[in-house]
Amino acid sequence: MSFSTPALSGMALAVLLSMAPHAPLRAEAVTAPPVALSCAGCHGPQGAGEGSVPRIAGYDRQAFVQTWSAFRANERPATIMNRIARGFTDAEVAQMADYFASVR
Numbered sequence: 001m002s003f004s005t006p007a008l009s010g011m012a013l014a015v016l017l018s019m020a021p022h023a024p025l026r027a028e029a030v031t032a033p034p035v036a037l038s039c040a041g042c043h044g045p046q047g048a049g050e051g052s053v054p055r056i057a058g059y060d061r062q063a064f065v066q067t068w069s070a071f072r073a074n075e076r077p078a079t080i081m082n083r084i085a086r087g088f089t090d091a092e093v094a095q096m097a098d099y100f101a102s103v104r
Contacts, residue, residue: 035092036099042080047100057103064097 032046040046042053049055056064070076071085088096 031099033095033099035088036096039096039100046103056100059097059100061097061101064100065093068093068097 036047039056043049043056044053047055047057047059049057067076068085068088071078071081074082076082
């Protein structure tokens with residue numbers, strides 16, 4: 001079965017919308033850089049965290065960058081973040097760090 005680009009876009013939108021069906025949109029969700037939206041699957045909308053997944057909203061910018069570097073280098077224990085961290089550029093990590101440091 002093959003999917004067209006519009007079908008994939010529609011499926012991606014459906015997945016994103018289903019992540020927080022009862023959460024109202026807040027200003028942070030609108031202003032989040034696209035790269036930060038990739039964190040919502042685990043860390044929740046605006047990085048709120050839940051259960052064993054830590055809150056990254058309000059995380060100190062420098063600590064975020066250092067923690068990300070530690071995940072990349074396998075210096076910090078992780079179940080999946082050590083693999084995810086390798087998929088982003090330094091510029092993307094900086095955007096995420098700036099965004100999550102600004103969310104309260």
